[in-house]
Amino acid sequence: GTVDVKVPLNFWCGDRVKIKDVSTTELVYEPATGRVLCELEICGSVEVNQAVQAAQSAYQAWSRTSGMERAHIMIEAARIIENRREDIAEIEVVNNGKSITEARMDVDSARLCIEYYAGVASTLAGQHVQLPRGSFAYTRREPLGVCVGIGAWNYPFQIAAWKSAPALACGNSMVFKPSPMTPVTAVLLAEIYAKAGAPEGLFNIVQGGQETGNLLCHHPDVAKVSFTGSVPTGKKIMEMCSKGVKQVTLELGGKSPLLIFEDSDLGNAVKGALMANFLSQGQVCSNGTRVFVQRQMLPEFLEEVVRRTKDIEIGDPLLESTRMGALVSRPHLDRVLGYVDQARKEGAKVLCGGEPFVPLDPKLRGGYYMTPCVLGDCTDDMTCVKEEIFGPVMSVLSFETEEEALLRANDSALGLAAGVFTSDVKRAHRVVEHLKAGSCFINNYNITPVEVPFGGFKMSGIGRENGQVTVEHYTQMKTVFVEMGDVDSLF
Ligand SMILES: NC(=O)c1ccc[n+]([C@@H]2O[C@H](COP(=O)([O-])OP(=O)(O)OC[C@H]3O[C@@H](n4cnc5c(N)ncnc54)[C@H](O)[C@@H]3O)[C@@H](O)[C@H]2O)c1
Numbered sequence: 272g273t274v275d276v277k278v279p280l281n282f283w284c285g286d287r288v289k290i291k292d293v294s295t296t297e298l299v300y301e302p303a304t305g306r307v308l309c310e311l312e313i314c315g316s317v318e319v320n321q322a323v324q325a326a327q328s329a330y331q332a333w334s335r336t337s338g339m340e341r342a343h344i345m346i347e348a349a350r351i352i353e354n355r356r357e358d359i360a361e362i363e364v365v366n367n368g369k370s371i372t373e374a375r376m377d378v379d380s381a382r383l384c385i386e387y388y389a390g391v392a393s394t395l396a397g398q399h400v401q402l403p404r405g406s407f408a409y410t411r412r413e414p415l416g417v418c419v420g421i422g423a424w425n426y427p428f429q430i431a432a433w434k435s436a437p438a439l440a441c442g443n444s445m446v447f448k449p450s451p452m453t454p455v456t457a458v459l460l461a462e463i464y465a466k467a468g469a470p471e472g473l474f475n476i477v478q479g480g481q482e483t484g485n486l487l488c489h490h491p492d493v494a495k496v497s498f499t500g501s502v503p504t505g506k507k508i509m510e511m512c513s514k515g516v517k518q519v520t521l522e523l524g525g526k527s528p529l530l531i532f533e534d535s536d537l538g539n540a541v542k543g544a545l546m547a548n549f550l551s552q553g554q555v556c557s558n559g560t561r562v563f564v565q566r567q568m569l570p571e572f573l574e575e576v577v578r579r580t581k582d583i584e585i586g587d588p589l590l591e592s593t594r595m596g597a598l599v600s601r602p603h604l605d606r607v608l609g610y611v612d613q614a615r616k617e618g619a620k621v622l623c624g625g626e627p628f629v630p631l632d633p634k635l636r637g638g639y640y641m642t643p644c645v646l647g648d649c650t651d652d653m654t655c656v657k658e659e660i661f662g663p664v665m666s667v668l669s670f671e672t673e674e675e676a677l678l679r680a681n682d683s684a685l686g687l688a689a690g691v692f693t694s695d696v697k698r699a700h701r702v703v704e705h706l707k708a709g710s711c712f713i714n715n716y717n718i719t720p721v722e723v724p725f726g727g728f729k730m731s732g733i734g735r736e737n738g739q740v741t742v743e744h745y746t747q748m749k750t751v752f753v754e755m756g757d758v759d760s761l762f
């Protein structure tokens with residue numbers, strides 16, 4: 272309730288940039304209080320060109336450094352993040368509304384990602400292939416050039432790190448555009464890279480929404496776009512990139528299933544369902560919002576999950592005891608509450624929550640809070656079961672057999688994540704083999720160690736973030752043929 276952001280939030284050529292003759296600004300709100308946090312200066316074509324140019328010139332030198340040289344700077348950036356963990360987490364809370372406990376975990380994930388790719392940078396290597404008569408070929412893994420990152424509002428700092436770390440490790444430079452709702456922390460990462468020794472223009476921030484994003488995607492000097500956000504926007508990004516045959520990574524939405532079999536450990540299954548639905552006020556792409564529970568276990572599961580959901584402490588996200596903060600905006604809160612109303616009308620039973628929540632502290636009264644909700648008696652045709660709500664709303668469904676559960680779980684155009692709880696090890700692996708999802712969890716949910724690839728099947732996306740595979744998404748392979756004898760000409 273006391274923070275006013277007055278410093279410029281755009282960043283290129285190694286410094287924060289105040290836009291000359293700014294033509295468009297947007298208000299940014301503090302979700303916990305509803306106060307205006309800052310007036311965001313939006314980048315147009317002049318500013319986008321400046322940022323891309325800065326990235327282009329940094330790329331010339333950076334792409335010729337060794338992996339070890341890049342690793343050195345990235346390790347220093349990770350060290351600075353570790354030292355600034357608390358202040359980055361606090362400002363993330365102010366801008367996003369999530370609890371301080373979760374914000375600290377996001378900052379840690381960002382740091383670990385940069386550390387991990389610092390390690391990967393020095394392992395990048397090609398292959399040597401022996402050919403007849405002493406001739407040979409070799410391959411080079413070369414960077415793509417200027418990469419663009421476009422982020423969603425639910426994990427602002429973490430997304431900026433998950434995109435920049437592999438891009439920079441592979442020798443690319445980046446222009447990153449955060450969501451205009453959460454513009455404040457990505458620029459801290461830009462400052463940190465610069466302080467760690469990154470050349471001017473290596474990692475730049477342009478602020479804005481759809482129009483700024485369009486300018487970036489169409490820019491002729493941009494080689495690749497890595498996007499995190501909704502499916503409709505992802506389709507537009509892919510279409511724009513097709514004009515320049517640019518590579519894309521798309522991390523899109525989900526409506527993921529969580530299958531709980533009757534032989535599961537009840538305590539762990541309930542904890543898993545809570546982790547699958549209520550992190551970050553339910554605003555998580557990978558959330559397992561369709562919770563299928565085998566019929567024999569349903570009564571005890573519901574009793575325990577509702578009891579624990581009612582116990583979730585909601586309120587000031589900066590307090591250590593708070594487990595659920597504010598949703599990101601007033602319109603988004605209204606949209607989520609609208610889904611609960613519609614679920615009720617379509618026959619679901621609201622077992623708890625789903626109401627606006629007004630904290631006692633007067634400074635929080637304008638914040639965007641709601642009570643976490645569990646919906647019972649859900650059926651597959653209900654809107655709450657079919658559409659991504661992106662809020663703290665768990666839909667519980669029951670099932671009889673494994674075959675039936677798999678058919679229903681896979682009946683979605685999306686395929687980001689899926690989970691299974693069971694004590695039968697054979698069943699666990701059989702089930703995940705059949706689940707049509709990019710990230711599957713057995714007896715846990717929503718953990719994303721940075722050394723493990725993350726991404727979706729079907730309309731949930733293209734490409735992967737994290738893990739070694741990302742190197743393939745941020746480099747291109749050159750093959751070089753070397754003739755050691757004479758040319759065998761047919762002419
Ligand atoms: N799979 C993942 O890793 C992942 C992670 C987080 C969020 N998400 C998804 O993101 C969505 C919520 O985030 P959101 O509301 O910010 O998504 P969104 O699609 O509205 O916006 C995402 C970003 O795209 C920008 N944008 C919007 N229109 C654009 C255009 N035409 N051209 C270029 N850029 C454009 C926005 O300004 C923002 O920076 C949910 O669907 C969620 O599942 C996915």
Ligand SMILES: C[N+](C)(C)CCCC=O
Nearest residue numbers: 550555556557717718719
């Ligand atoms: C760290 N989480 C909670 C798995 C979130 C991954 C990124 C998606 O929104």
